[in-house]
Amino acid sequence: SKTVGLNTMRSPEQQQDSILAEARHRVKDASFAMKRSLDQEKLMDGLKHAVTMITELRTSSLQPTAYYELYITITQELSHLKVVLLDHFQKKGPISDLYELVQYTGNILPRLYLLITVGAVFIETKRVPAKDVLRDLVEMCRGVQHPLRGLFLRNYLLTTIKSLLPEGNDSENGTIRDSIDFVLLNFAEMNKLWVRMQHQGHSRERKKREKERMQLRLLVGTNLVRLSQLDDASVEMYQDVILPGILEQTINCRDNISQEYLMECIIQVFPDNFHLSTLQRLLTACISLQPGVNVRAIVVSLIERLVQYLRDEEGKAAAKNFFNKNKSDTDLYQVFSGNVASVIKERQTLSPEDAIAIYVALANLTMEFYPKNLDYVDEILTSSHAHITSIGLKSIQANTAVSEQLATLIRLPFTEKFSLQSALQLKSLGQLLELFEYSIQHSLAVFFAKSIANSNFTITTHDEINVVFSQLLLPLVTSVTGQWEEFHLKETFAEEQVLVARAILHVKSDDVDTQQSMLSTLRKISTNAGPHRALYIIPAVIFQHLWLANTVFSMRNKLEGWEKRATKIYTAVRSTLLKLAEMEHYGLAIRLLLQAALVVDTTQFDASEGVAYEYCSQAFSIYEDEISDSKNQIVLMTQIIGTLEKMTCFSEENYMPLVTKCALLSAKFVKKPDQCRGVCRCASLFWSGKLAGSDQPICDGDQVLKCLRKALKIARSCVEPTTQAALYADIYDSFIAFHRRECTQITLEMIEKVETLVTETLDEVDDDESCIAIRSHFDLCKKHFDAFKSDSS
Numbered sequence: 001s002k003t004v005g006l007n008t009m010r011s012p013e014q015q016q017d018s019i020l021a022e023a024r025h026r027v028k029d030a031s032f033a034m035k036r037s038l039d040q041e042k043l044m045d046g047l048k049h050a051v052t053m054i055t056e057l058r059t060s061s062l063q064p065t066a067y068y069e070l071y072i073t074i075t076q077e078l079s080h081l082k083v084v085l086l087d088h089f090q091k092k093g094p095i096s097d098l099y100e101l102v103q104y105t106g107n108i109l110p111r112l113y114l115l116i117t118v119g120a121v122f123i124e125t126k127r128v129p130a131k132d133v134l135r136d137l138v139e140m141c142r143g144v145q146h147p148l149r150g151l152f153l154r155n156y157l158l159t160t161i162k163s164l165l166p167e168g169n170d171s172e173n174g175t176i177r178d179s180i181d182f183v184l185l186n187f188a189e190m191n192k193l194w195v196r197m198q199h200q201g202h203s204r205e206r207k208k209r210e211k212e213r214m215q216l217r218l219l220v221g222t223n224l225v226r227l228s229q230l231d232d233a234s235v236e237m238y239q240d241v242i243l244p245g246i247l248e249q250t251i252n253c254r255d256n257i258s259q260e261y262l263m264e265c266i267i268q269v270f271p272d273n274f275h276l277s278t279l280q281r282l283l284t285a286c287i288s289l290q291p292g293v294n295v296r297a298i299v300v301s302l303i304e305r306l307v308q309y310l311r312d313e314e315g316k317a318a319a320k321n322f323f324n325k326n327k328s329d330t331d332l333y334q335v336f337s338g339n340v341a342s343v344i345k346e347r348q349t350l351s352p353e354d355a356i357a358i359y360v361a362l363a364n365l366t367m368e369f370y371p372k373n374l375d376y377v378d379e380i381l382t383s384s385h386a387h388i389t390s391i392g393l394k395s396i397q398a399n400t401a402v403s404e405q406l407a408t409l410i411r412l413p414f415t416e417k418f419s420l421q422s423a424l425q426l427k428s429l430g431q432l433l434e435l436f437e438y439s440i441q442h443s444l445a446v447f448f449a450k451s452i453a454n455s456n457f458t459i460t461t462h463d464e465i466n467v468v469f470s471q472l473l474l475p476l477v478t479s480v481t482g483q484w485e486e487f488h489l490k491e492t493f494a495e496e497q498v499l500v501a502r503a504i505l506h507v508k509s510d511d512v513d514t515q516q517s518m519l520s521t522l523r524k525i526s527t528n529a530g531p532h533r534a535l536y537i538i539p540a541v542i543f544q545h546l547w548l549a550n551t552v553f554s555m556r557n558k559l560e561g562w563e564k565r566a567t568k569i570y571t572a573v574r575s576t577l578l579k580l581a582e583m584e585h586y587g588l589a590i591r592l593l594l595q596a597a598l599v600v601d602t603t604q605f606d607a608s609e610g611v612a613y614e615y616c617s618q619a620f621s622i623y624e625d626e627i628s629d630s631k632n633q634i635v636l637m638t639q640i641i642g643t644l645e646k647m648t649c650f651s652e653e654n655y656m657p658l659v660t661k662c663a664l665l666s667a668k669f670v671k672k673p674d675q676c677r678g679v680c681r682c683a684s685l686f687w688s689g690k691l692a693g694s695d696q697p698i699c700d701g702d703q704v705l706k707c708l709r710k711a712l713k714i715a716r717s718c719v720e721p722t723t724q725a726a727l728y729a730d731i732y733d734s735f736i737a738f739h740r741r742e743c744t745q746i747t748l749e750m751i752e753k754v755e756t757l758v759t760e761t762l763d764e765v766d767d768d769e770s771c772i773a774i775r776s777h778f779d780l781c782k783k784h785f786d787a788f789k790s791d792s793s
Contacts, residue, residue: 002166004593005104010291016062016063016065016066017066019059019061019062019066020062020069020070021587023056023062023070024070024073026052026053026056026069027053027056027073027077029073029544030049030050030052031049031054031077033052034046034049034053034077034081035050037049037081038080038081038084041452043088046081046084047081047101047102047114050077050078050081050110050167050222051105051106051107051110051114053074053077054074054078054109054110054114055107055109055110056074057070057071057074057113057149057152058107058109058149059111060146060630063210063212064148064215064216065215066281067148067152067717068152071152071156073171075156075159075303076643078113078117078156081117082117082120082121082160083115085098085118085121086124086125089121089125089127089531090125095100098118099115099118099119100124102114102115102118102663103115108143108144108151109144109149109153111114112140112141112143112144112153113153113156115137115140115160116137116153116156116157116160117160119136119137119161120160120161120164120301121135123161124164124174129172129173129174130164130165130166130173130174130178131166131178131315131615132175133173134165134174134178134179134182135178135182137157137161138157138182138185138186138189140383141153141157141189142189143155143565144194147193147194147197147200148197148216148529150189150190150193151190151193151194151216151219151220152219154186154189154193155190155219155220155222157186158222158223158226159182159222160187161182162226163224163706164184165179165230166178166179166600167179167185167230167231167232168232169232170437171346173429176230176232176233176237177237177241179230180227180230180233180237180241180242180245180618183223183227184227184241184242184245184246184249185222187220187223187224187227187245187246187249188245188249189260190219190220190223191220191249191250191253191258192217192253193220194213194217194220194258195214195253195255195258197209197213198213198255198257199214210257210456212498212721213257214257216707217257218257219262220261220262221262221265221269222245222268224262224265224269224270227242227246227269228231228269228270230750233273233670235273235277238274238277238278238547239274239277239278239281241273243266243278243281243282244281246262246266247266247282247285249262249282250263250266250285250341251285251288251289252260253498254290255290256290256292256293257463259289259290259293260293260294260297260298261646263285263286263289263293263298264297264298264301266282267282267298267301267302267305268301268305269731272305272306272309272318273318275305275306275732276300276306276318276332279332279335279336279339280335281337282302282338283299283302283336283340283342284339284342284396285296285334285348286298286299286339286343287342287343287346287347290350291347291348291349294354295347295350295354295358296350296354296355296357296358298345299340299358299361300358300360300361303336303362303364303365304361304364306332306365307361307364307365307368310332310365310368310369311368317370319332321736325693331370332365332369333362333365333366333369333370333373333376336361336362336365337376337379337380337383340358340359340362341383343358344358345548350402351402352387352391352393352402353400353402353404355384355387356384356387356388356405356406356409357405359380359384359387359409360405360408360409360412362380363377363380363409363413364412364738366380367412367413367415370441372422374422374425376742377412377413377426378425378426378428379554381409381410381426381428381429381432382427382428384409384428384432385428385432385435385480388402388406388432388435393435393615394435395435395437396435396436396437396440397437398437398440403436403440406432406545407436407440407443407464409432409445410429410432410433410444411444411447413426413429414447414448414451419457420451420452420455420457420583421464422550423459423557424463424464424467424472426466427763429467429471429472430467430471433471433472433474434473437482438475438480438481438482438483438687439482441474441475441480442475442476442483444472445472445473445474445475445476446476446492446496446499448468448472448500449472449473449496449503449565450475452468452502452503452505452506453499453506455501456505457504457508458507458508459503459506459507459508459517459518460509460510460514461509461514462517462518465507465522466521468503469503469521469525471520473500473503476496476497476499476500476533477500477525477526477537478525478528478533478710479530479531480574481496487532488532488533493532494536495531497535497536497537497773498536500533500536500537500540501536501539501540502540503539503543504522504526504537504540504541504544505540505543507519507522512548512552512555512559512565514552514558515548515551515567516548516568516569518680519541519544519545519548519572520572522541522544523572523576525537526538526540526541526576527576527579531583531584531585532581534579534580534585535585535588536587538576538577538579538580539588539592540591541576542576542577542592542595542596545570545572545573545576545709546568546573546595546596546599546768548569548597548603549566549569549570549599549600549603550603550746552565552566552569552603553566553602553603554655556605562605563605563606563607565608566603566605567607567611570596570600570611573596574596574614574615574618577589577592577593577596577618578618581622581626584626585622586622586626586627586638587627587632587635589619589622590619590622590623590627590636590639590640591636591639593615593616593618593622594615594616594619594639594640594643596615597612597615597616597619597647598643598646598647600612600649601646601647601648601649604649608649609649609650609651609654609671609692611783612647612649612650613650613654613658616644616658617645617658620640620658620661620665621634623637623640623665624665627759630669630670630671633669633670634666634669634674634678636785637665637669637678637681638681640662641662641666641681641682641684641685643686644658644659644662644685644689645684645685645689646688647690648690648691648692649692650691650692651691651692652691655689655691659682659685659686659689662682662685663679663685663710664681665678666679666681666682667679667710668713672714672715672717672718672723673718673723673726673727675712675714676714676715676718676727676730676731677711677727677730679707679708679711679714680707680708680711680730680731680734682707683703683707683708683711683738684699684702685706685740686698686703686704686707686717687699687700687701687738687743699743700743701738701743701744701745704738704745704746705743705745705746708731708735708738708746709736711727711734712728712731712754712757713729714727715727715728715731717779721761721764721769722766722768722771722774723763724761725758725762725764725765725771725774726770726774726777728754728757728758728761729758729774729777729778729781730777731754732751732754732755732758732778732781733758733777733781735750735751735754736751736781736784736785736788738763739751740788748789751785755782758778762774762775762778
């Protein structure tokens with residue numbers, strides 16, 4: 001009773017270990033007795049002990065894993081028996097009635113194990129034709145119908161005989177066809193036993209039985225591995241005998257686990273060129289599989305296997321030879337396409353994500369083998385869209401399996417294997433994108449933008465512009481349904497818009513009229529993008545216009561009416577920048593107006609002065625009306641001054657009002673120091689600026705002196721001594737600079753007076769860090785001026 005209690009307290013694993021240990025102990029004893037009898041040449045006694053050893057395999061108490069360990073132990077001992085028998089046959093001659101004698105063993109399981117062992121010896125010593133023994137053994141194994149015992153018995157049969165299977169087509173010992181029939185029959189019987197395991201026991205143990213079956217699947221698959229290893233098995237034999245036999249058993253068993261595993265085995269163990277010859281039959285078989293079978297995994301596995309094969313030149317040549325040999329009008333894609341469509345149509349239980357995954361695999365194959373065939377990829381996209389809509393799926397949500405698969409399918413044409421120009425011609429792309437909700441559309445748009453921005457691709461037609469900006473990048477250039485209200489606050493917003501801007505810079509056509517027309521489309525897109533996006537998109541559009549203006553100017557000798565075209569381009573730039581200003585991007589609008597004015601200055605024609613003046617006056621207008629922040633005023637005015645100093649297209653009547661305006665506006669800065677420095681900067685406009693038709697600068701010393709005196713006046717009005725000293729030092733620097741540039745109005749006496757002002761003011765300032773910097777600046781200026789005077793004298 002205590003022992004019973006202990007057994008009930010053990011876990012199932014412990015109980016299995018205990019039963020296995022006891023069985024192994026008995027096997028060890030019987031094995032020892034068998035070997036001793038064989039050493040004493042008592043063959044019959046040895047066989048009796050072998051029977052005792054094999055009888056342990058009759059147990060029903062062991063689960064598959066433990067039973068397998070016991071099976072391995074016993075079969076290793078049986079291999080010793082086989083070696084002894086083989087040695088006896090070779091040295092002392094055969095025991096003619098041994099094959100019949102072992103059949104008198106009382107229990108069928110030990111009898112068959114012994115019969116297989118003896119049969120293998122008879123085949124190896126060529127005492128009887130192998131085909132007769134094989135047929136006899138495979139038929140007699142039907143006597144064991146217990147699934148677990150039968151599977152391991154037939155596995156022993158296959159592993160013992162596998163190296164003895166006859167090959168060739170003309171032999172008394174047997175032919176390759178005899179070997180194929182033997183393995184196919186053994187496979188069929190093993191599969192039946194394997195399937196039968198599912199229907200034994202209580203229904204609540206179904207999961208347990210499925211787990212046990214998965215542990216035993218390799219026993220069944222070994223048959224297919226052996227078939228694939230037959231050297232003399234040709235493609236024709238596989239096509240006419242082997243595959244039909246396997247598929248017949250696979251389909252007829254009507255078992256999900258068996259069908260899924262065996263189909264995967266077929267794909268993995270047989271050579272790729274065999275699959276090329278039987279694609280139609282393999283894919284057709286998928287339609288007949290049970291509803292619960294994962295057809296997606298089977299079809300995708302087959303396609304991926306062939307894709308790997310076709311990447312090698314050998315595979316490509318084999319595929320072409322196959323279709324040429326069969327004088328077929330179809331190709332690899334058409335075979336797959338038709339059958340894939342049938343599989344998806346007939347299998348009503350196939351989920352949307354599984355169907356799209358199959359199309360993804362088919363697209364991979366198509367792009368690998370037919371990289372230039374646009375119609376095939378478009379057909380796949382069309383079929384995917386048709387399937388999605390046929391099942392009533394009107395909107396695809398994010399973070400779902402079908403959305404991930406469909407997004408993968410859409411991305412494929414934009415990989416390195418397919419040119420972007422070809423990808424943009426896919427007609428079904430836009431329809432598929434419309435199925436997604438906003439978040440997926442947005443992530444795909446970012447992917448498309450990166451693909452275009454990082455490529456050497458150029459957008460050359462209106463159709464391509466419409467596809468890129470009205471389909472692929474739509475969520476990035478305009479508001480769409482489902483967009484977040486504060487989309488512009490995302491951390492990645494700026495980065496995404498930069499990608500769009502880079503994509504815009506890829507719009508290039510060799511034809512001026514086409515380029516101008518495409519830029520007109522881009523202007524509409526950019527001005528309708530909203531204020532947040534326009535900040536990034538409009539500058540790219542403007543620079544495209546300016547690039548086109550330069551192109552038109554460079555072609556002026558062979559382009560009729562080039563001045564009219566240039567004027568039209570610059571007018572479009574102005575209207576676009578005014579809209580940018582209306583969106584309250586005033587600083588950017590001013591900078592782009594100044595940039596446009598500089599370009600106009602380099603492409604001079606009859607109307608260029610008027611266009612440039614309009615740009616500059618518009619910049620001043622926006623500056624005066626909208627720029628109120630003092631820091632922005634300083635920065636922008638500095639840029640205006642720099643722009644005007646570089647320009648050479650203005651006549652005096654247009655130039656002087658502009659530079660005078662700069663001086664007046666600089667004198668109106670909020671802070672006195674800013675006014676002082678601003679007026680000093682304006683002085684250079686009256687000296688370095690050039691007028692139209694002249695290579696020499698203006699050199700208006702009177703105006704320069706006027707500006708510097710104005711700066712001195714402003715500096716004197718400052719109350720803070722440190723600030724006053726710093727401004728005097730800057731003005732002193734300006735006086736020296738213009739004197740060195742031979743401005744006669746700036747005399748040495750004036751410079752000395754300013755120097756005195758700096759010295760006196762510095763004496764009143766405490767020696768802090770700011771004072772040290774001012775002194776250093778002043779001393780450096782004085783040193784350079786002294787050196788200049790010495791050189792001049």
